[in-house]
Structures are given as structure tokens and as C-alpha cells.
Amino acid sequence: MAGGTGGAKLACGLAQILPRDCLTVIANTGDDFFRMKLRICPDIDSLIYRLAGIQNRKTGWGIADDTFSCLEQLERLGAETWFRLGDKDLAMHLVRQQLLSGGQNLTDVTTQLGHSLGVHTRLLPMCDEYSPTYLETDCGRLHMQEYFVRESCRPTVRKILFNTRDNAVVPLAVMEALGKADGVIIGPSNPFISIAPILQVPGLREQIEEPGIPVTAISPIVAGRALKGPTARMMSQLGYAPTVLGVADFYANLIQRIVIDSRDAEYEKELRARGLEVVVMETVMRSEPAERRVASKLVESLCKPS
Amino acid sequence: MAGGTGGAKLACGLAQILPRDCLTVIANTGDDFFRMKLRICPDIDSLIYRLAGIQNRKTGWGIADDTFSCLEQLERLGAETWFRLGDKDLAMHLVRQQLLSGGQNLTDVTTQLGHSLGVHTRLLPMCDEYSPTYLETDCGRLHMQEYFVRESCRPTVRKILFNTRDNAVVPLAVMEALGKADGVIIGPSNPFISIAPILQVPGLREQIEEPGIPVTAISPIVAGRALKGPTARMMSQLGYAPTVLGVADFYANLIQRIVIDSRDAEYEKELRARGLEVVVMETVMRSEPAERRVASKLVESLCKPS
Numbered sequence: 001m002a003g004g005t006g007g008a009k010l011a012c013g014l015a016q017i018l019p020r021d022c023l024t025v026i027a028n029t030g031d032d033f034f035r036m037k038l039r040i041c042p043d044i045d046s047l048i049y050r051l052a053g054i055q056n057r058k059t060g061w062g063i064a065d066d067t068f069s070c071l072e073q074l075e076r077l078g079a080e081t082w083f084r085l086g087d088k089d090l091a092m093h094l095v096r097q098q099l100l101s102g103g104q105n106l107t108d109v110t111t112q113l114g115h116s117l118g119v120h121t122r123l124l125p126m127c128d129e130y131s132p133t134y135l136e137t138d139c140g141r142l143h144m145q146e147y148f149v150r151e152s153c154r155p156t157v158r159k160i161l162f163n164t165r166d167n168a169v170v171p172l173a174v175m176e177a178l179g180k181a182d183g184v185i186i187g188p189s190n191p192f193i194s195i196a197p198i199l200q201v202p203g204l205r206e207q208i209e210e211p212g213i214p215v216t217a218i219s220p221i222v223a224g225r226a227l228k229g230p231t232a233r234m235m236s237q238l239g240y241a242p243t244v245l246g247v248a249d250f251y252a253n254l255i256q257r258i259v260i261d262s263r264d265a266e267y268e269k270e271l272r273a274r275g276l277e278v279v280v281m282e283t284v285m286r287s288e289p290a291e292r293r294v295a296s297k298l299v300e301s302l303c304k305p306s
Numbered sequence: 307m308a309g310g311t312g313g314a315k316l317a318c319g320l321a322q323i324l325p326r327d328c329l330t331v332i333a334n335t336g337d338d339f340f341r342m343k344l345r346i347c348p349d350i351d352s353l354i355y356r357l358a359g360i361q362n363r364k365t366g367w368g369i370a371d372d373t374f375s376c377l378e379q380l381e382r383l384g385a386e387t388w389f390r391l392g393d394k395d396l397a398m399h400l401v402r403q404q405l406l407s408g409g410q411n412l413t414d415v416t417t418q419l420g421h422s423l424g425v426h427t428r429l430l431p432m433c434d435e436y437s438p439t440y441l442e443t444d445c446g447r448l449h450m451q452e453y454f455v456r457e458s459c460r461p462t463v464r465k466i467l468f469n470t471r472d473n474a475v476v477p478l479a480v481m482e483a484l485g486k487a488d489g490v491i492i493g494p495s496n497p498f499i500s501i502a503p504i505l506q507v508p509g510l511r512e513q514i515e516e517p518g519i520p521v522t523a524i525s526p527i528v529a530g531r532a533l534k535g536p537t538a539r540m541m542s543q544l545g546y547a548p549t550v551l552g553v554a555d556f557y558a559n560l561i562q563r564i565v566i567d568s569r570d571a572e573y574e575k576e577l578r579a580r581g582l583e584v585v586v587m588e589t590v591m592r593s594e595p596a597e598r599r600v601a602s603k604l605v606e607s608l609c610k611p612s
Contacts (some may be wrong), residue, residue, distance in 0.1 A: 036400040037407050069373045072395030077422045079404075088392040091379030094342040098385075116383045136360050 001026045003127075003194025004046030005060055005228050006220050007187025008283040013295030014185075015121040024122040024177035028189070029106070030133035030162065030197030031144045035083055036074075038093040039100055043194065044110055044125060044146070045092055052117040061229065063088045082150045085213045105169045124177065126198040127168035133197050134161040144193055149150060153230035157237045161194055164200040170207065181301060186217040190231045191250045192238060205254070215255045216302060218283060219244045222261040224257050227284060243267065248276060259283060259298060307332045307434075310352030311366055311534050312526050313493025315448060315591040318356045319601030320491075326387060330428040330483035334495070335412070336439035336468065336503030337450045341389055342380075346401040348451070349467040349500065350416055350431060351398055353444025358423040363590060365395035366534065367491040369394045381511055388456045392450065412476045432504040438505050450499055459536035463543045466498055470506040476513065484513045492523040496537045497556045511560070517549060522563040524589060525550045529569040533590060549573065554582060565589060565604060 002011050002025055011025045028043045030209055042061070049063055050058045066086030078183035085093070092113060093207045099109040105128040114123055124256040133144045137155035147155060178184070199205050207249045208215060224243055226232045232242040240246035244260045251258075260267060261284065271278045279301045285291045308317050308331055317331045334349045355361035355369055362368045372392030372598070381387045391399070398419060405415045411434040420429055439450045443461035454462060475612070495501055505511050514521060530549050532538045538548040546552035550566045552575045557564075563583040566573060567590065577584045585607045591597045 036404050038400075063379075067373050067375045067393065069393035070376060070397045070400070073369075073394040074400065077419065079397070079399055079401050087373065087375035087396075089380040089391075090396070091376045091383055094344075094376070094380065095383045095385055099340050113383065261498045292510070 001028075001184065001195055001198050002134045002187040003028045003189030004031070004043035004044070005189065005238075006218075006285070007189035007194060008043070008050045009291045010185070010218065010295060011047060011121070013291030014299070015051055016110045016292050017295050017299065020120055020122075022223060024174075024178070024181075026126055026174055026198055027110075027125050028194045028197050029125045029127065029146070029238065030193065032130060032132055033145045035085060035093070036075070036079065038090075038097045039130070040083070040085075040093050041096070041106070041110075041125070044123070045089070047076060048092075048110075048114050048119055048303065051114070051119040051121050051123070054117065062086045080082065083145060084149075096164070100251070105171070107173050107227055122173075122175050122177065124171065126170075126174065126204070127164060127201050128171050129164075129168045131163035131168045131197070131201075133193055135159070135162065135193075136161065136226070139156060143300055148193075148230075153233070157192075157234050160196065160199055162200040164197055165202060168201045170201050170203045174201075174204065175207060177260060178204075178213065179211075181213050184215045185298070185302075186210055186214050186251065186255065188218040188220040188227075189232065190220060190226070190229060191247060192231075192234055199254070209254070214257065215251075216257040216259060216279075216298075217247065217251050217255045218259040218298070219247045219261065219264070220248055221264075222284060223263040245270060248274060257302075261300070307334075307490065307495070307501055307504050307579040308349070308353060309334045309495030310349035310495040311495065312591070313495035313500060314349070314353045314356045315597045316491070316493045316524060316601060316604070317353060317427070318594070319591065319597030319599070320605070321357055323601050323605065324600050326426055326428075330430060330480075330487070331485070332430050332432055332480055332504055334500045334503050335431045335433065336437060336470065336499065337454070338436060338438055339451045339587070340450055341391060341399070342385065344396075344403045345436070346389075346399050346570075347390075347402070347412070347416075347431070350429070351395070353429055354398075354416075354420050354423060354425055354499065357420070357425040357429070359438045360561065368392045368414050387569055389451060390455075411477070413464070413479050413603060428479075428483065430477065430479050432471060432476075432480065432510070433507050434477050435470075435474045436473045437469035437503070437507075439499055441466065441499075454502045454536075459539070462496075463540050466502065466544070468503055470503055471508060474507045476507050476509045480507075480510065481513060484510075484519065485517075490514055490519050490521045491604070491608075492521065492557065492561065493559060494524040494526040494533075496526060496532070496540065498540055499539075500568050505560070510577040511527070514593075515560070521557075522565060522585075523553065523561045523602075524604070525553045525567065527570075528567040528590060542549065551576065554580060561568075563606070563608075 031042045058066045066088045066176040104124045139155040168267040235246045244264045259279040331416045337348045362370045372394045442465040445461040541548045565585040
């Protein structure tokens with residue numbers, strides 16, 4: 001299960017070391033929204049761009065060497081331009097919207113877009129329905145992208161509102177992947193806005209818990225800080241300790257194992273006391289080799305009893 | 307009345323020499339079509355880009371110094387790319403589609419888009435409805451853009467099918483402009499595919515003929531050739547002489563006056579014998595000063611009896 005940054009990096013590492021049939025990435029689509037009447041799937045796009053090796057590694061979003069001519073012209077035409085749509089990136093949204101408008105579901109469209117760019121890792125949206133995540137903040141109710149991009153995560157988050165609960169269904173492809181899974185890995189993504197929307201899709205959690213598929217979470221918090229984004233701050237705002245303990249609390253009753261960074265080794269004992277298996281390793285992925293290294297160590301640790 | 311090339315050049319010349327309130331440009335929208343679910347209005351776009359001074363004068367379409375990053379990526383994603391959408395150009399279509407989807411009509415959207423780019427000439431689509439022109443050809447029935455762009459005007463045209471007749475209504479703004487008009491100028495655009503669709507909008511021709519507004523056509527044919535595009539060839543294919551006489555035949559019973567190029571002075575007598583007033587002048591517009599010059603001479607000739 002992955003969002004668009006930490007989880008996406010881990011997914012790339014895993015895609016490189018595992019046989020194609022052994023990995024399914026379930027992507028958060030709670031960040032989805034519409035720009036210029038086009039459905040944008042930021043996490044799916046980040047995953048595809050990363051897996052295709054064309055992502056902009058400097059910014060962490062979009063396509064490398066993209067241009068912004070269209071956006072500049074949109075600005076002249078008076079359109080809102082806080083969401084930085086690159087020209088190449090835009091092609092993805094145009095084709096996606098065309099396919100969706102033609103009646104295909106997001107699962108199939110995602111597969112097709114991935115294949116077009118040479119991505120053959122099985123990448124599935126958490127649901128086919130449009131189920132955006134909203135945040136109650138001290139600046140009112142905001143869509144995830146308004147909070148994240150337009151407001152640069154400045155507002156204080158009071159509550160997270162998932163649309164998945166009422167509106168979404170686990171896609172058949174996700175059901176099948178979970179049905180065959182030997183384990184579930186929760187990537188080092190923001191638990192609240194990247195992973196929780198996936199877990200909120202009705203029936204998905206049961207599909208993991210009932211057969212008792214072992215679940216491993218990789219902490220997105222390292223030494224009390226998020227490597228990128230507002231995770232640590234959001235944890236505090238929502239009543240969790242901004243540490244690996246908070247992460248463990250958040251995933252309580254779901255995970256059996258947690259992977260924490262060496263810098264957090266001090267928490268190992270307390271986590272074990274809560275009944276969790278703990279893997280301590282270097283988890284920071286600042287380069288492609290690091291992604292492969294973390295993925296390899298993770299897979300290794302999952303294959304032997306801790 | 308104007309299409310996107312000759313008529314658009316004349317419109318630009320007129321816009322520069324006439325007070326703003328004295329000119330209304332009625333644009334052909336029979337060339338309109340959809341790409342990636344976006345409404346494209348090639349003639350309106352050409353008119354706006356020309357009037358805004360940002361058109362690509364080298365190609366005759368699109369915006370100067372545009373990039374094609376999105377199109378290249380669309381190609382990678384397997385989309386049809388024979389219609390060369392530039393990145394800046396795309397912004398126009400995105401905003402237009404957004405406004406249309408929001409419920410605005412094409413007349414208002416066109417005004418808004420023009421204003422955004424500093425165009426204050428009154429520019430009106432011939433109708434608000436989507437009424438594409440199709441051509442019966444030896445390669446089957448083709449949309450105007452398929453014939454013009456994808457097939458590079460190679461097929462032989464047998465018949466032109468206008469959708470306006472059944473489907474369109476003269477917009478109120480066009481009715482008002484004609485109601486106040488001292489004269490109608492038919493620009494040097496393709497009579498069949500740029501001007502006829504306008505004249506086919508039910509009620510429009512009556513709005514000119516009943517009050518007897520004088521109509522002047524500028525021949526798009528000079529010395530037996532079209533300056534750009536397939537006009538001359540299309541005239542032959544559809545049974546008209548590919549000369550100013552053919553143009554006069556096409557506009558018979560509508561126009562009282564025809565403007566022909568000095569190179570066609572030999573036809574003056576025959577045209578007068580048909581009861582037409584004839585203005586002979588340089589009509590070729592290869593530069594902005596030439597557009598102004600032609601517009602000035604035209605206005606001058608309209609203000610004195612021939």
C-alpha cells in the first residue's frame with residue numbers, strides 16, 4: 001500500500017528485486033481531484049512516473065525535464081494555477097479523462113497508462129470510485145490538494161474525512177491480489193492521508209484480517225520527523241505521538257510487524273512490549289540504490305522469523 | 307464573416323483601422339471538433355490569436371513560440387496526434403471546455419477568452435451549438451479537420467454536409483450585430499467550408515437579405531489560385547470555375563459587390579455584366595501592414611459609390 005512519495009520509493013525498490021508476479025501495489029486515490037475537468041490521480045501518477053523512471057527526482061512530483069507552457073498560458077487565461085501541471089504530465093490526465101469518460105474504470109485505465117510508459121508492475125487504485133479525502137482544519141474544510149499544495153500544509157488539521165467509507169467498493173483486482181497475498185506491506189507513507197483512505201475502503205480491511213494475512217508497516221517517521229511532508233506535524237495535531245510509537249498506535253490491531261529506522265532503535269523494546277515484531281534497519285531512501293537496498297533488506301527480514 | 311486564415315487577416319486589418327464599435331467578426335465554427343474531450347474551435351482560435359498578436363505567422367495556426375511537450379507525451383501514451391496541439395494552445399481548449407461544461411454558451415466563452423488575451427474586437431461564433439461540417443469524399447465521409455489536417459486535403463470532395471441547418475440557431479448577439487449593420491463583408495475565406503456554414507445557420511441569411519444589408523465579398527481566389535488551402539481545387543471538384551467568376555457564382559443572389567485582386571482585372575467586365583459592383587485592388591495580405599492596407603482600401607471603397 002502506497003502513497004506518492006515514501007511508499008512509491010519502496011514500491012520501486014520492490015519492483016526491481018521481486019519477480020513481476022510477486023508484487024501488487026495498491027495506490028491511494030484519496031488525493032485525487034479535478035483540474036480543468038480532468039481527473040488527476042497524484043499518487044498513481046507519482047507511482048507510474050517513478051516506476052517508469054521518468055519522475056522528477058528533484059521536486060518529488062511530475063516528470064523530469066517537463067515544461068510549463070500550458071500552465072503559463074492558463075494563468076494568462078485566468079485559470080487557477082496553484083497545482084503545477086507540467087505539459088508532459090498533462091498528457092496523462094488528458095488520456096486518463098478520455099478513457100474514463102469512455103466508460104473504462106480507473107483500474108483498467110491505470111494499467112493501460114502504466115503499460116504505455118513501460119510499467120508492468122501490477123499497480124491498482126484502492127477503488128474505482130472518486131472518493132476524495134477532505135480535512136477539517138482551522139481554515140475550514142479543505143480537499144487534500146488544497147491543504148497540501150495550495151496551502152502548503154500550513155492549516156492545523158482537526159479531523160480527516162474519508163469519502164471511501166460510503167462511496168467505494170474494493171475492486172475485484174484488489175480482492176484477488178489480497179486473496180493470493182502472503183503478506184501486506186504498508187509503505188512509509190503518511191498514515192492519515194495516504195494509507196488510511198485505502199484501509200477505509202469498505203471490505204478491504206476484512207479481506208486482510210479475516211484470513212490473517214501478516215501486515216508489516218514501515219514507519220514514515222524517522223527520529224521524530226517525517227522525511228517529507230506533514231506527517232509528523234499531522235500526527236501531533238491528531239493526537240498521536242510524532243514518533244514510531246505513534247505510528248504503531250495508528251496501526252494497532254492491524255499490523256504484526258513494524259520496520260523502524262536504526263535511529264529509532266531506542267523504541268524497539270517498547271514496541272516489542274506491545275506485542276509487535278520489530279525490524280530495525282536503515283529505511284531512508286534518498287537514491288535508487290537505496291530504494292533497492294531497503295526493499296532487499298525488508299524482503300529478507302520478512303522471509304525469516306524475527 | 308471569417309474563417310481562420312484570409313478572413314482572419316482581413317478582420318485583423320479592419321480591427322486596426324475601425325473604431326471598436328464599428329466591427330463585429332462572425333466566425334465559422336463548422337470546423338470545430340473534439341480532441342481529448344476538449345472542444346476545439348480552430349477558426350475562433352486563429353482569430354483570437356491573430357487579433358491578440360500572438361499567432362504563429364510562420365505556420366498560420368497556433369501560437370508563436372509554442373512548445374509541444376504534451377503532444378509528444380500524448381504520442382507515447384498512444385493517443386492520436388495528427389492534430390498538432392501546442393502546449394500554450396491547449397490552455398485555450400482546457401479553459402473553453404471548462405467554461406462550456408459549466409453551462410456558459412460559446413458566445414460568452416469566446417468573449418471571455420478574447421478579453422483574457424487583450425482582444426476587444428467583437429468576435430462572435432456563428433452559433434452556440436456544435437455543428438460540425440462533414441465532407442463526402444472519395445475516401446468516405448470526413449470531418450472537416452480529418453479532411454483538412456489528417457488527410458492534408460488530398461481526397462476529392464463530392465459534397466459538403468452542414469449540420470447548422472438542422473441544429474443551429476442564430477445567437478442573439480449575431481442578430482443584434484446584423485440588425486445594426488451598415489454592411490456585411492465576407493472575408494477572403496474558403497466559401498464552401500468557412501463561409502457557407504455561417505450562411506447556413508437558419509435565419510442568418512434572412513437577417514441580411516430582408517432589410518437589404520449590402521453584402522461585399524472579397525475573393526479568396528487570386529489569379530485562379532487560392533492563396534492558402536484547398537479552395538481552388540475544391541471549387542473545381544464541386545462544379546465551380548476556380549476563378550473569381552466561380553466565387554461570384556457561389557455568392558449569387560447574396561452579394562451586391564465583389565472585391566477582386568488586380569491580377570484578376572480581366573474579369574471585371576464580366577462580373578459587372580452580372581450586375582455586381584466590382585472593386586479591383588491589391589488583396590494579398592502577406593504582412594500586418596498589408597492587412598491594414600487592404601482593410602483601409604476596402605473601407606474606403608465601401609464608403610463611396612463604385
